[in-house]
Amino acid sequence: MTELDRSRARYDGALAATIEGIANRIRQRGVELSLANGDRLDGRTCLVTGANRGLGLAVAHDLAKRGGTLVLACRSGLDETVAAIQKSAKRPELVTGVKLDLGDLESVEETMVDLQGRGVKIDVTILNAGIVPREARRTRDGFDESFQVNFLANVLFSRRLLELDLVGSSPTIDLKPRIVVVSSESHRSSPTVDWPSFGTFRPWGMRQAVEQYGYGKLLLQLYTQELSRRLENLIAVHSLCPGAVRTDIGREAPSWAKPLLDVTMRAFFQSPEHAAVPVVYLAASRAIESETGIYLHARQRKAPSEAATDPGSGRRIWDEAERLLSDAGHAVGE
Template identity: 30%
Template sequence: MVWTVDDIPSQEERVALVTGANSGLGLATARAMSARGATVIMACRCRRKAETARTQLLEAGLTGLDLLDLDLADLNSVRRAAAEVSDRYGHLDLLFNNAGVMAPPRQLTVQGHELQLGVNHLGHMALTLQLLPLMQGRNDARVVTVTSGAQYFGRIRWDDPSWAQGYDRYGAYSQSKLANVMFALELEARQQEQGGGIRSLAAHPGLARTDLQPTAIASGGNRLEAVAYRLMDPLFQSAAMGALPQLHAATAATAQGGEHYGPDQLGGMRGHPTRCRIAPAALDREQRQRLWQLSEELAGGLLMP
């Protein structure tokens, strides 16, 4: 039996934060959660794009949509955003670590880290750890961290995580997506050990049509890459379908902490949500703990409140 947005239980009186909610998977997630009654905090870097997306949802008859300024490439912005959520709401039920960047030319975050590692992993890790106190004691609180199939090709460059030498934009992307899964599983393990009661899961969208692909192609300027994406176009599913695994992870009664969801067809490229395999490196507790420690060192005290 396939799982769809119609299977999302009522989210009345629940507060969900979605990073990157102005487009793609984030917008689809915000739409689905709002439709089921949740108050949705749309956390976005660009206020103009966020307002446009919110207006689009409001015109469709949805309600309970709030905007939050959040630049994951600046850990100080993350800290301010988390404080604002605390001031406005005082609690949080669901966190979708959804926003991401893919395969840009080498750029650095405000704190000097490679952009993809900084935004996709460090920014979300900092946001999560600073919001966890707001989720403690909430019924069925969950953190869903969005990764991709690139995790299977990723490896952590322990001695050069910011790719100062020999930068490869897809290698750096794969590293960040592997880091997403490692963080999700290690957070779950620590919650279990501490009795925190918050579940942590991972999800990936398969091949979903979002802004990431055209942006990556434009920034790379590689004709062969553009041709490859055109040939693959029939395999891409909609952003709404791509968002189903993270929605399932966040709301399905059967979804458990530490699980990873993705599409069920064509080797995880498209389809409806199902449990899927996890990159072997992410199953290694020693590597996960090493990444956690490295992340704390890189963030220089900006991970925690």
């Protein structure tokens, strides 16, 4: 059994992943990714989705301090977020925002057209926004909200970035563009992909919330792996699970569970600023310039699950996502 196989086996199952996650936090104390002071982002444009709170907000602050030109893609709190990040930036005029609602595919289209109209070229795209809904909710596009926000809308977003030629490094900077996807270790405890009814809305309730979240992240991880294979040599595509982070991710938890969740978060979860480090590493580190397809769990390199790395499933997820988007009136091309 190789080290990668052992790592996969260790993460099969939600309980095992949680225990291993806490053990990892202890092991990783003192483990630093080599983000050098020279890993600056001056002259590079970085787009962060879900930048208005939690992990995305912490990442945006860090990128601004590193001199990046920022585009903050937010569903809510856009003006306040832009104002807050401008305070971290040496040149506040380099921080702008764009409205984005991943729960509405037309909003994704409008965001891309808006970016195209501004003539933006994005060097680093951070697909961070995500949700854990408490129950199935149908979006106006007819999909389950968890499926759409955690997976399908990210496909549309990234495919349009490429099609509309919005990705590109400044000619004065000798670095490849990067896409960094915020995934989750919960992809390991997802049910297998439901190919026969892929994308079909089905009701589910609170008991399935974590499972459905893991399912969305498995699909996202499969897509990310496929994207990195397809874009090899052109654009680096990396992904990560930030580990457990003290954010509003559990905001839809039932009210009886919230006090326990708060205590657990305070005791065991990292601050968003601490959790932002691996995201910023994948976005800015020059040490990984020649690589693509890196997956980090917090600060350690790992292999995503076997289900998430199978090339056949990767090709299939690519095609199935294209089909669903096309049926919903948002066809994506090559």
